[in-house]
Amino acid sequence: MYNYNSSRKQCCTHVINLSFLHVLYVFKLKKWHSCAKYKFLRMVFRVFVGRLVVFLIKKIVFLQKYKILNICMTGTNLLIVAIIIVFVISFIITVLVLYVNTKKIIATNTKLVENQNTLLEQYKILGSELERRMSELEEQKEKIEILKRQHDELAEQLKQGVADEMTLLRVKMREHRENIEKAADMTDEQLMVWIDSKMEETHLFTDSSLTLKSMANALGITQKRLASLFKNHPKYGSLGEYLNEKRFLYACHLLREEPNWTIEAIGAEAGFGGRRTFQTEVKRRLGITPLQYRQGMESVSGANS
Numbered sequence: 509m510y511n512y513n514s515s516r517k518q519c520c521t522h523v524i525n526l527s528f529l530h531v532l533y534v535f536k537l538k539k540w541h542s543c544a545k546y547k548f549l550r551m552v553f554r555v556f557v558g559r560l561v562v563f564l565i566k567k568i569v570f571l572q573k574y575k576i577l578n579i580c581m582t583g584t585n586l587l588i589v590a591i592i593i594v595f596v597i598s599f600i601i602t603v604l605v606l607y608v609n610t611k612k613i614i615a616t617n618t619k620l621v622e623n624q625n626t627l628l629e630q631y632k633i634l635g636s637e638l639e640r641r642m643s644e645l646e647e648q649k650e651k652i653e654i655l656k657r658q659h660d661e662l663a664e665q666l667k668q669g670v671a672d673e674m675t676l677l678r679v680k681m682r683e684h685r686e687n688i689e690k691a692a693d694m695t696d697e698q699l700m701v702w703i704d705s706k707m708e709e710t711h712l713f714t715d716s717s718l719t720l721k722s723m724a725n726a727l728g729i730t731q732k733r734l735a736s737l738f739k740n741h742p743k744y745g746s747l748g749e750y751l752n753e754k755r756f757l758y759a760c761h762l763l764r765e766e767p768n769w770t771i772e773a774i775g776a777e778a779g780f781g782g783r784r785t786f787q788t789e790v791k792r793r794l795g796i797t798p799l800q801y802r803q804g805m806e807s808v809s810g811a812n813s
Contacts, residue, residue, distance in 0.1 A: 683728055696737055703727065703737075713754040714779040720747050755779045756789055763802045771798050 694702065707713055712726055724731040735747070744750040759778035762769060769777075775786030775798070790798045 680728075686728070696740065699729075699733075699737055700741065707754055711758070713751050714758070714777065716776075716779050716781045718751065718779070723747070751779070752789055756793055759786065759790070759798070760801070763798060764805050767802070774798070 706727055710726075712718065712723065715722075720735055721731055724734045727734070738744055738747045738750055741750075744753070755778045759774055759780070762774045762777060766774065771786070772783050775783055778786070780786040780789065787797055790796070790801060794801060796804070
């Protein structure tokens with residue numbers, strides 16, 4: 509009679525060891541042979557896998573005992589059955605591992621695709637930002653070129669303007685020297701006639717801030733000669749009296765020729781500092797106000813027409 513108990517025990521031991529080594533190989537845990545967890549894993553397989561194999565072998569023996577399954581259960585047959593069970597268990601474990609790894613790979617690939625799409629979007633955004641910055645840089649370069657051209661033009665104009673001013677200044681200095689030389693050779697009567705002609709040409713007297721110094725510089729004669737000329741003149745006696753007469757005559761001309769101008773505008777144009785000064789000067793010389801003078805001239809013009 510075949511000893512089923514000893515054969516069963518041997519088969520169970522082989523099944524447990526082979527199953528355990530296969531799991532270590534599938535999960536790439538061979539390094540655990542020297543690890544303290546090796547005994548724990550082996551105990552787990554003894555409890556679960558071993559019981560599963562023993563249960564299956566019991567069923568096979570039960571079927572053979574009652575002649576439901578016509579197999580001679582020798583030790584060799586039991587070993588073959590155990591090996592088959594090991595392969596089945598290993599196949600199941602392998603399928604589960606592949607399924608789990610496949611799910612992980614799919615999840616990883618999905619995440620990588622999402623990251624790739626995110627990176628592509630960021631790349632597009634950075635590309636558009638780079639293009640915008642490049643266009644702004646081109647615009648700035650164009651503006652810099654325009655400013656550079658304007659600077660060169662202004663520099664050229666300034667250079668030309670300075671040259672023109674220097675030329676004009678040289679001309680004025682030459683005229684000033686000539687005027688000084690002429691004034692030195694002129695008598696007082698000749699100098700006064702020359703000053704009157706200059707005043708008629710330039711209307712220098714219309715400047716209300718005109719002084720002896722500024723007038724001497726404008727005419728190109730010395731201040732001392734000009735002061736002596738008006739001081740010794742029998743009609744004027746001073747520069748102020750001379751300027752007031754010139755301004756008065758010019759204002760009367762404007763009162764006749766510019767009927768649309770106001771009294772204040774005519775006084776300012778003639779060189780008087782204010783309306784009161786203008787009215788005082790006209791009344792001192794004519795005995796009437798500027799408005800009365802204008803009205804009298806208008807009535808005279810109407811009578812003549």
